[in-house]
Amino acid sequence: MDSATDELAAQIQVAASIPDADPQLVLVFEAIEEQVDLQKVARRLGMEVLIETEDEVDPDADFTLKSKTPRNPLLSSCLHAACLNQTAFNNLLGKWRTWKRGGKLPHGYAPLRDLFVHLKDVRPWGPQDRLKMVDWEEHFGGQLPGLLFEVEVELWYRKTVAARDKSQREVAALISQAGGEVRSSVVIDSIGYHGLRCTVPTESLSDLANGRFDSVQLVKSANVMYLRVSGQAMPVYGVPIESSADTPPSAPSNLPPIVCLLDGVPAANHPLLKDRVLVHDPDDLASDSTVNERKHGTWMSSAVVWGDISEGHNPLLRPILVRPILAPSNDTADRSEELPPGQLAPDLMLRAFRELFEERDGEDPVGADVAIVNLSVGDPATLFDTLISSWARMLDWLSYHYGVLIIVSAGNHGRLPLHSLNTEELLQLRGDERRKAVLESQGRDQFNRRLISPSESINSITVGAIHDDGSQVGPVGYVADPADGLLSISPFTAVGTGYRRSLKPELAASGGKAFFQIPPKPSDVLEFKGATTRGPGIRVAAPESGRELFIAGTSPACALVTRQAAELYELVEQITDGKALTRGQRASAVKALLVHGTGPLDVPQADFPLERVMGNGVHVRDLSSGCASNEAVLLFCGSIGASESQELLFPLPDGLSVREVKRIDATLAWLSPVNWRHRQYRKAALSLVKPSGDIPKLGTPVGLSTNTATRGAGTVQHLSWETQQAFAYGRGSEMSIRVKCLEQAGGLDGAKVPYAAVVSLWVAPAVGVDVYQQVREQVRSRVEVRP
Template identity: 55%
Template sequence: MTTSSAKPPVERPILLGAVSSSRSFRVYGGGKAKVAFNNSSSRIDRLDTKLEETFRDFKRDVELATSIQAADPQLVLVFEALDENIDLSRIATRLGFEILSESEGSMDPTEEFTLISKAPKDPQISTCLHAICLNEKTLAELLKLWRTWKRQRPLPFGYAKLAELFSHLKDIRPWGPEDRMKTIDWQEYFAGRLPDQTHTLEIELWYRESQILRRKAQSEVEQLIGEAGGELLSSATIPAVGYHGVKCRVPETLVKQLALEEFSQVQVVKSANVMYLRLSGQSIPLSSPGTESADSSDLLPTGNPVVCLLDGVPVSNHKLLSGRLVIHDPDDLSADSRSTVEDRKHGTWMASAVIWGDRSLQNEALDRPILIRPILTPSPETQDRTEEIGANELTPDLMERVFRELFDGVDGQDPIAPDVAIVNLSVGDPTTPFDSHLSSWARSLDWLSFKYGVLVVISAGNYASLKVAPHDSDSIQQLVGEERRAAIQSSIHMDQANRRLLSPAEAINALTVGALHEDASGSKPIGYRFDPSDGLANVSPITALGGGHRRSVKPEVAAPGGKIHYSAPVVTTDTLRAANATSTGPGIKVASSIAGTESYTVGTSPAAALVTRSAAQLYDMVDAITGNRVLSRHERAVAIKALLAHGARHPDTIVSDSLDLQKALGFGRIERDYSLGCSSNEAVMLYFGELGAAEEQDLLLPLPDGLNVRETKRITATLAWLSPVNWKNRQYRQA
């Protein structure tokens, strides 16, 4: 990160390295079993009972449908298996079922499932959820095969993989209402909503390979929504990421029934066509009142934008932003008559953070303008007019449209921003925490970032409250220094299951950013507020925690997200809540939506904006490294991603005995700004290459003058990529 307005001279430039041609290597497959399935007889009996019950219940549904001449019911059945890598595609063809989804995860060993090795390299057990769609006939045949296997008899020819799956099963169950309802803090949701209003609901349907089946499924869901008093707003299908969704408006009674888990009263949540139901929402960072803004004498930017900010409509005539923004608003969100200029908070804050960084540091502005493509608008359903994705918009469809506008052009027009290589998304969906299955928003960004060769920088997400049991609000405040910081870290660790990454932060091609409890405001707690770290460095207590898909490192990096002050409750409680900043902080200082003022904001949103600023500063430096070589957009985006991550370090001032710091900080804080070059006692080499499956290359490393001496040398390598994805495959990533 740049922390002063004056850039020091470059001591040693970053060099372009040479790469050998690719060559193939042999891949050794197989491997021994890693998991012991203890007490198998009781496990098989338990699974047998569940499968028999599922068959009886489904048969009853079929008989009911027949009696009223309804369409033949479908059942979505989930197999949860451990320690396997089984391809069910041939079994699906033989039995006549459709594989809807396969997603991998992990779990801790239990008494029933233990690791065979006494010193395993990986202390967790791999899991996979296989979701399949079948009818009564297929379920009956599947049950027959199960009964044969249970009696320890061989299955017919061609069903060996099914027998292997049966032997690795942990659970069998129908996909039910609890699966369809994404985790949501209902108290938090209703607290910000106006009473007696309709609510927007996104319904993600299982993506069916047949267009006829997709139409039939959508028609049935539309009918259920209409019978419940709702109305359809929009629908979209994106085959490239296996997405089929509808957006609808529903009465508050339906939402309250969902909140109370009265699922028997809500037909749509029981429909086999439905994968997920999501309520609309947006994770908004905390902020402060505005104070008068200082004038700037910095020159206005020149050239084309290389950064696109997907956010709210900014206050473009603010003196810190005027002449520094290019706004592309094809949806005309800036003309929304229901919103005022003062409602345009989030886009203004993030644009300021990208252009100026933390205003408390008095940085120079970026020397290029930034492009703003508004996607958020103030919601009439919320008390504070929180900026959200539009009520009619389905996010995957919106993302596809935005990227086509930027890089392909639509309706016969030229691309809006062909030079853009960095897209910022300092937004997140609090109703969709990551749960091993990548969200449709994340899948669409993975597909689009690879297709167009763009680095997407995403905020990890924020959680404003923290449970501190076995402590309480009084005992936490009585602790001082390291004891208080350790107690907060322990509380974050204990509550990590409820502090997961918010969609789309789990996207594998994106650079996800967590937040540090850090800023340059110099603000101290006043009144009924206190610092949860008592002045010590720490991870931000509101930042979401990783990891990512298949336990990958997420977030990858961290940046200052402003110090958090908690409210000191009058009545003792086991839950702390972050307080809004005062006019003097704490937080990242940014332009405010109130004309001529600045304010402070905190969270992973400004942290991601600061990393986007660093990425923008690397854009032109990559050209200086490569010289006459013409870079593709893919190569430039990956080079920026690698240089950002390569400069990340875990701060020495943050330690923890309880919290896994990698889940909060990834590879660490971006300590090195490689746009300034590197030190005289080091060499940084940038390599470009393209590898296929089972291929390798040599990276040639000449030693520059000054390093060609007989002393101990350390080599640190960072590998970055953009990968094509296959949503149908359990591994998802194709590179």
């Protein structure tokens, strides 16, 4: 390193994470190259890259790609670093401004030049960072003046109580000066969160919507990390119809609930839900709504209990528990359901989980047996962008701390801008051509269709939606099917990836078909219409007694996966009867079985990787109902520590010494502790090693690559291998798969991580081998796990 940059590197001290940094000394580096390893350049300067992420934007006059043949013409990188030394901060900014003026730097700054050549901007954390995830104009641009609206102000989490108190006083004073007030404040040390729920005048929001940041002191405050609104992305829904139920089924069992919904107040006395839904409502949110306003909670409860009513499934064995967290909002014209006034999502989650699992004030926990939590809720104003939201950080901490599987919807985007054509031209396309055109539009708009908070949570299973349901209805009147009757990706579903480009969502499920309104004049935007009395959509109970309706979106997809998770939990209980499993191991087992049941979707390749909307695949297999004779599926549960490796042994059957297709699938799932102060965030990085032992050498995985399956900060890995080679060994031989654990983000401090692995062997039916029976006979009371 040159002497000048060596001196600069000595000045630079990088915070462990952005939330833990001094806000006046946070620098944002925006890159303009589509594929650049900025980490190497930054390391030459003695500067650790705090977060490296990918955004997608259209090139413009100021933003041009360096490569003439870019892999992705929309891809750019964004690099954040935090400098704790004011001298280094000023020095870097000064050198950047020199570079911008003439493209040159003084002698000795070659490494800095190597960094600057790839950058669009170097700047302090400012108003554009605090507001960039919010479409302020859409939310507030048309509101009348003189009203107060609730917003959330997230402050930088300071290390000391005194510093936090000082920053809160300063921000509260700015809010008061603007004509607003602080409704509530929350500090949660375990996730580094300091938030305020405030009201602010419409005029201030209008200034923000129009980019007049100088007139709003609050958004310029160095104490403020984010300023955002809260809301709820509602599914598209149709008109209520009479119930299709002829005879009420038998009553549910007296077993305690294992599923809890955090949602709106349900119409618990609806004939389809009576005695099947137990409501725990400590905040008395039921008093804030009429029965007909209890939409979302009723819909989701119905989808979890019954699935898509059109498909005629039996209800779940056990009742479900609903803990309401949504209430009708007076700030919306249709009183749509949102978080209650004064509530902050991380605090509400923490209170709800404590009620479920902890004794409080001498009372037993209300959900001691709950193993699965459904959250078909999200904040449409907070799209995932670089940093994990406080809501998602809270879910990650709660999931590991209580050993619970949380299932989250990826989020809905209600409008779809078309690319290179309008609605009239789209209607002229038929079949696969129309489907491809819509998929291309989804790909082109993916930057605006990112995951909705808190679906970026790494410990949760995030669910996307496909354009499918059991309604079997086609478009009638002035509506059209965006896929023209073909299976496709839902036009609503959010697009991943997750934190550090991890695979998100993990899977997709039927979210209901949705038809778009044919406008009187050609339009370049698809507007989706609620269903008719015949559909399409996922059929669920409506709040009105004895009524049903059709809905579409990622919320019902998430509910259907939650229903499947409940049935898999019963399977895990059955096959592990008498064995001591921890809550975290059971949750990991259900998680692994869910992902193991995914498969590919028969959709043409879009302009973006389909894994960004369906992860490992579409949920197509119900493993709770067993498997065919030509396949065996084994479940392994355990706990593993840092730098440990455990061997999973799969007994082999006879009869595989023929050249015919054989497929090995392996899924690994775990719950990781997290360190919000560290850029790696995930403390436990588990991975599968390619199967070996008494089997032929396997090639590269089919479907997702190993790099994709292990990328980022995920907590699920799913891989498949196929071979036509003959197995030289048979009964009495074993296939071996190892599980490895590496510690990250400051280490595990001796903690053990709960995990589960699902391994299956499938052979072509033509081989004529009863794989299931032969493997079953070799499995003893406990499948061996070798440390």
